[in-house]
Amino acid sequence: MAVRLRRLAETVVSRGEPLRAWADAAGPSREGVEWLVLPLSSDGVRVDAVVGAIALGQPAPSRRGRGGKTPAQTDEPLLFALNASQAFGRSLADALGLALAAHEERDFEDGEHKARPLCDVAGRTAVLVQSLHGDDAQSVNDKLCRMLFFTGALKDSGARRVLLVAPYLCYARKDRRTKLHDPVTTRYLGQLFEAMGADGIATVEVHNQAAFENAFRIPKLHVEQTGALLPYLLRIASGDKLAVVSPDSGGMKRAEALRLALEDATRQPVSKAFMEKQRSMGQVWGDLFAGDVAGRTAVIVDDMISTGGSMARTAEECRRRGAARVICAAAHGLFAEGAPALFASPVDRIAVTDTVELPSALRRAPPGNLDVIGVAPTVAASLSPWLG
Secondary structure, three states: OHHHHHHHHHHHHHHOOOEEEEEEOOOOOOOEEEEEEEEEOOOOOOOOEEEEEEEEEOOOHHHOOHHHOOHHHOOOOEEEEOHHHHHHHHHHHHHHOOOEOOEEEEEOOOOOEEEEEOOOOOOOEEEEEOOOOOOOOOOHHHHHHHHHHHHHHHHHOOOOEEEEEEOOOOOOOOOOOOOOOOOOHHHHHHHHHHHOOOOEEEEEOOOOHHHHHHHOOOOEEEEOOHHHHHHHHHHHOOOOOEEEEEOOHHHHHHHHHHHHHHHHHHOOOOEEEEEOOEEEOOEEEOOOEEEOOOOOEEEEEEEEEOOOHHHHHHHHHHHHOOOOEEEEEEEEEOOHHHOHHHHOOOOOEEEEEOOOOOOHHHHHOOOOOEEEEOOHHHHHHHHHHHHO
């Protein structure tokens, strides 16, 4: 028994996750011994010690997993979240009913780094979470490299499948050539992940869904923001006459999806509108506005808020045309340079999901009209069929 318990403890240390095992007693009796061994960690990463419990009794049906497997043979997926996306990873783990698997990330003096799983991934499905936006600590490229390298490490360690969850997908806006010799960076991004052996990728409200579908040849999952925004809007604009506004003509399909969802939920007509926007060489222009927002709560919806300039100019036009209230909503709140133009505009509420952690300045002094909506339950519901 001591040898068996020592081996179980070693397995728990290597995997970084609890382990339950059953052993039948010798002879005709159906009684046996059940072991439960749990890892203990002071930092949530390295296993410092293990604690075990032993019970005597008869095997119960609950001690068998799917397909008659014991817990030690489970095909339950392993969920990893790199350090920069731990908050979202924990939310997703809670929504999926999983625990985050242990991993290690090390930075070296010369700026290089490494990351590796601290548990046995052989034959398992591994889900890797990393939101690919730049922040004060790591650039977009830093996060992308870490995700690529960790994907490779999981495959080299024998993972049966590696599924990527990038709540915010970088380089998604450069999905076509607009000038001579322009790169199609979204397609190159897909090739990088495929080269590392990724078996699928999920993201939230990508800039151009058709381009995303074409750029990646591996299975992909596009999670629309409507599922997360709808309950918030129904609460914040309860009883209001509504209009859904796109800040440019390219976002009309996104706006229409939200408009139809609001119309279905409220059983009331919801009008639509859009603002003209032309962009070239960093300059934005266009003053055409189509649609009726007078006397309504105008919901301006986009995939992201970067500098906030497009949202701000659209909000000002909605007010000029008689909108009673203006709400700006987007999946990704990048808030580049603090997005001062947006927060100075006549906007009543600004809502983003938590795919991107707020910049440090906004975390220290969050504006009173800014709301952050958790999108992990929506991602989990979409991801569950992939995980069986």
